[in-house]
Amino acid sequence: MRRAQQLGRYHLLDRIAFGGMAEIYRAKTFDSYGHAHLVAVKRVLAHLAEDDDFIQMLVDEAKIAGLVRHYNIARVYEFARAHGEYFIAMEHVDGKDLRTILERCRQHKRPMPAQHAAHVAAELASALHAAHVALDHQGKPMQVVHRDVSPSNVICSYTGEVKLCDFGIAKATLSNVHTKTGVIKGKVKYMSPEQALGRKLDHRSDVFSLGSCLYEMLTRVPPFTATNELDLLIKVRDAQYRPISELVPGVPPEIEEICDTCLARSRSRRYQSADEVAQALKGFLSRYMPRYSRSHLGRYVRKLFAAEIEKELRMLEEYVVDAAVDEDVGENLIANVLGPRAEYSTFSPKPAPDREGSSASQTAAPPARPADPSADTADSSADGGFDLHGAQTLILDKERGRRGQDGAPAPPDEGESIHDEPTLIIHPERRARRGGDPG
Numbered sequence: 001m002r003r004a005q006q007l008g009r010y011h012l013l014d015r016i017a018f019g020g021m022a023e024i025y026r027a028k029t030f031d032s033y034g035h036a037h038l039v040a041v042k043r044v045l046a047h048l049a050e051d052d053d054f055i056q057m058l059v060d061e062a063k064i065a066g067l068v069r070h071y072n073i074a075r076v077y078e079f080a081r082a083h084g085e086y087f088i089a090m091e092h093v094d095g096k097d098l099r100t101i102l103e104r105c106r107q108h109k110r111p112m113p114a115q116h117a118a119h120v121a122a123e124l125a126s127a128l129h130a131a132h133v134a135l136d137h138q139g140k141p142m143q144v145v146h147r148d149v150s151p152s153n154v155i156c157s158y159t160g161e162v163k164l165c166d167f168g169i170a171k172a173t174l175s176n177v178h179t180k181t182g183v184i185k186g187k188v189k190y191m192s193p194e195q196a197l198g199r200k201l202d203h204r205s206d207v208f209s210l211g212s213c214l215y216e217m218l219t220r221v222p223p224f225t226a227t228n229e230l231d232l233l234i235k236v237r238d239a240q241y242r243p244i245s246e247l248v249p250g251v252p253p254e255i256e257e258i259c260d261t262c263l264a265r266s267r268s269r270r271y272q273s274a275d276e277v278a279q280a281l282k283g284f285l286s287r288y289m290p291r292y293s294r295s296h297l298g299r300y301v302r303k304l305f306a307a308e309i310e311k312e313l314r315m316l317e318e319y320v321v322d323a324a325v326d327e328d329v330g331e332n333l334i335a336n337v338l339g340p341r342a343e344y345s346t347f348s349p350k351p352a353p354d355r356e357g358s359s360a361s362q363t364a365a366p367p368a369r370p371a372d373p374s375a376d377t378a379d380s381s382a383d384g385g386f387d388l389h390g391a392q393t394l395i396l397d398k399e400r401g402r403r404g405q406d407g408a409p410a411p412p413d414e415g416e417s418i419h420d421e422p423t424l425i426i427h428p429e430r431r432a433r434r435g436g437d438p439g
């Protein structure tokens with residue numbers, strides 16, 4: 001048994017990634033109905049908690065990601081401080097990042113099939129477009145540029161979802177931290193020429209980086225490589241790369257052309273918006289493989305990582321969550337941006353009182369996943385297990401949705417959109433028991 005450590009509203013399970021600035025954990029929390037939710041928690045390394053500039057940068061990251069609501073962007077629930085630690089809680093994407101997928105492709109000496117590459121890049125383009133055109137609370141364009149569109153910041157879930165994450169160095173007009181030269185930089189390999197030159201960037205820089213990711217999916221090698229950073233910067237600046245068809249004969253010319261247009265050195269010769277890229281890729285995919293759906297990607301990723309999925313599942317089963325929780329859940333530093341009815345406020349470290357007889361500690365139920373990763377099923381619901389992320393999301397009716405944890409209706413609000421409504425994830429069986437009534 002492993003004991004999950006509590007941080008704010010969350011119980012930390014296994015660590016999924018570790019970088020120079022933060023650690024990423026899978027974590028568990030409970031909604032006001034006592035249902036468990038998996039989230040990802042990005043915990044800032046202790047020595048950086050003292051760095052005000054760095055913390056401000058994270059506040060910006062969380063604000064941008066917290067404001068941009070899109071299916072292809074990992075939701076940010078809160079940026080909080082608890083027990084002297086800073087962390088971001090966000091939607092957990094149960095899958096593998098594109099960097100890990102591409103490494104596996106290189107091991108297998110096989111690039112990603114064109115249909116998957118087109119789908120991943122199209123979803124990514126949709127995410128970028130949403131970020132590029134996002135408005136702030138006053139309705140003003142935020143002019144977000146992600147600046148770090150690279151394989152490690154794209155996660156493909158085992159059910160075939162594609163999510164962009166890590167707005168760590170994204171810049172928006174709301175950002176008030178100026179990059180200290182040399183301190184914060186994207187990954188050179190995936191930079192645009194103007195970024196390599198240190199020029200002022202607009203959203204078309206992300207279009208170029210998206211092209212670099214697409215190139216690597218199609219060929220399994222990045223378009224620009226060198227043995228040292230200076231040579232790499234020069235190659236990126238010149239945007240000179242080997243034609244895809246030279247590396248991989250047989251790649252459909254249409255997708256090669258789309259990739260080349262993203263990778264044009266001059267911004268004016270690229271697609272002028274990420275939405276144009278998304279449309280071009282979707283058009284290609286509908287001709288190339290008309291019956292393609294996201295479940296095809298899910299199956300592909302599950303097959304690539306069958307052994308790991310098994311291991312992860314077993315490991316998650318070992319965690320227990322203490323019944324005695326610390327009531328101090330800390331302070332959400334972006335609460336003002338998210339508004340009073342934000343999802344995080346329904347999260348609690350406390351499992352609801354167990355009506356069917358309580359026990360001292362609860363086993364942390366792992367995310368249910370397809371039992372047989374290579375199973376040829378079309379979607380997660382057919383796989384038997386309950387998939388938290390694949391579960392239906394129901395929009396509650398206004399009155400019910402407005403009731404907070406204390407049951408008091410929230411004050412009416414103007415201009416509310418369906419995306420502001422709290423969402424509730426209901427276990428398919430429980431839903432059936434409720435007579436299929438979504439309200």
Ligand SMILES: Nc1ncnc2c1ncn2[C@@H]1O[C@H](COP(=O)(O)OP(=O)(O)O)[C@@H](O)[C@H]1O
Nearest residue numbers: 017019024040074091092093097152165166168
């Ligand atoms: N929301 C998430 N769900 C699942 N895995 C995630 C999530 N966010 C990040 N990861 C994993 O952690 C890695 C690093 O996360 P990221 O936010 O990009 O941190 P960094 O700032 O260190 O690049 C990703 O490549 C991915 O493997």
Ligand SMILES: [Mg+2]
Nearest residue numbers: 152153165166
């Ligand atoms: Mg990253």
